Amino acid sequence: MLYDLIIIGAGPAGLTAAIYARTRKLKTLVVDATEAGGQLASLYPEKGIDNYPGYVMTDAGQLATHLINHAQSMGCEIHERERALAVEDKSGHLLLRTDRDSYETKAVIIATGMGLFKPKRLGVPGEDRLEGKGVYYKLPERDALAGKKVMFVGGGNSALEMALLVCDRSDTCLVHRRDKFRADEAIVEKVQMSSIERIMSSQVVEIKGDDHVTSVVVKKGDELEERPIDAVIINIGTSSEAQDMEGWGVELEGGLIKVDTDMCTSRRGVFACGDVVAYKGKYKQIVVGCGEAAIASNSAYKYIKEPYWAK
Ligand SMILES: Cc1cc2nc3c(=O)[nH]c(=O)nc-3n(C[C@H](O)[C@H](O)[C@H](O)COP(=O)(O)OP(=O)(O)OC[C@H]3O[C@@H](n4cnc5c(N)ncnc54)[C@H](O)[C@@H]3O)c2cc1C
Incomplete structure (x- = not known):
């Protein structure tokens, strides 16, 4: 034909x-x-x-x-x-x-x-092993995140908008390696007015858990902090x-x-x-x-x- x-x-x-x-x-x-x-x-x-x-x-x-x-x-x-x-x-x-x-x-x-x-990966310990078990590259069903501690990684429109989508039902934080987001000003403003915790100038260095994510280690300067987390959604391009x-x-x-x-x-x-x-x-x-x-x-x-x- x-x-x-x-x-x-x-x-x-x-x-x-x-x-x-x-x-x-x-x-x-x-x-x-x-x-x-x-x-x-x-x-x-x-x-x-x-x-x-x-x-x-x-x-x-x-x-x-x-x-x-x-x-x-x-x-x-x-x-x-x-x-x-x-x-x-x-x-x-x-x-x-x-x-x-x-x-x-x-x-x-x-x-x-x-x-x-393909979504870019952080390349940190635990990321590959826990993919699909608390590590995601696109937003899972929002209801599945209800009542959970959810960490978003990234500073662009997509990471911020996804965080805004779930912050009314989850304990939500955003980790960005720079001190300013690169997302559109209107979206940044919405994040600033929301309950989302902003963890700036910081990097995820390890994702922990046996069968599922239980915590994430974040580095700021020389300091390491391990935070209890149920789901980490990576959106870095x-x-x-x-x-x-x-x-x-x-x-x-x-x-x-x-x-x-x-x-x-x-x-x-x-x-x-x-x-x-x-x-x-x-x-x-x-x-x-x-x-x-x-x-x-x-x-x-x-x-x-x-x-x-x-x-
Ligand atoms: C996170 C994110 C958020 C965005 N938000 C917005 C927004 O709010 N507003 C906006 O206007 N734009 C937004 N964009 C940009 C927008 O998504 C793109 O400009 C748009 O999708 C481009 O459309 P396209 O059809 O050219 O390509 P794509 O959407 O990339 O579609 C190309 C298709 O080609 C297929 N394909 C590739 N190679 C082959 C092959 N060899 N054989 C057969 N099929 C193939 C792929 O599977 C894909 O389905 C965003 C982009 C990203 C990454």
Whole structure:
């Protein structure tokens, strides 16, 4: 079967590109190496989103679900847990090779975001052994934390917002290695007005417990303090596996895909959008990725159909 368009990545950018492609009735397939929804679903589903126009406040998981439902309701085919490996040339078309199959298509949009990201780890004793047993990298069910002593590690929006989500039901503290948070001022203000204990200029040096976390050792200057803790949620950023990028056959800039203002890459028929693209002034935000996706989809449509109005 020949697709008009294949989109690699079902994050907000890929799903928006799919929605736009379907308004043009392009036969569209989206493949995602994990689950649809991108970072919103896999990294911070419970985090509040207050900068997506039209929603004063929603949570990331809910926004991801709306985007997935929207793309599916428009007749878009989504394959989850299928990793794209390479885009090859095939008799005037392109061939997407994945870890499950190969698909022929007229055009490709790359929307692989941060790639196959993994949360960064502290690298302290006890962390690996107690992962899932009190050590977490995304927020567990909030009710499971009710009445518990919960420590968040990190100073960015995500760590602070997660702490705010549970501080009404848990004894919550935040550990940050610097003396100032790097989160948005509005979020820092909410933390300052909350019951969250702030442990600044400090680092977690060990996580203790037999079958489950029971305490965490925190270092401030030369002083060590062991605090009784039931759950420690680490949010110090992500690292990604960027090796897939070599398979796309496009020009890169600083490890990201170089695009022009039409979201065209250096390769004919291959477009890109979202966190994976690089240009001056790029701002890695959902709404920006969605805007680029609309452009990428429109450019792909013009490339595939060559409509009279685009000549
Ligand atoms: C903790 C945190 C909080 C954030 N908060 C906000 C916020 O409040 N507001 C905001 O606007 N932005 C926020 N962002 C940024 C926002 O999440 C990103 O800008 C957005 O997710 C980018 O969307 P994307 O579709 O480009 O990529 P992603 O969301 O990264 O999705 C890419 C998808 O591609 C898939 N993929 C990767 N490689 C392959 C492959 N080889 N084959 C198939 N599939 C592949 C991945 O599995 C993933 O599902 C936040 C980011 C983080 C990390």
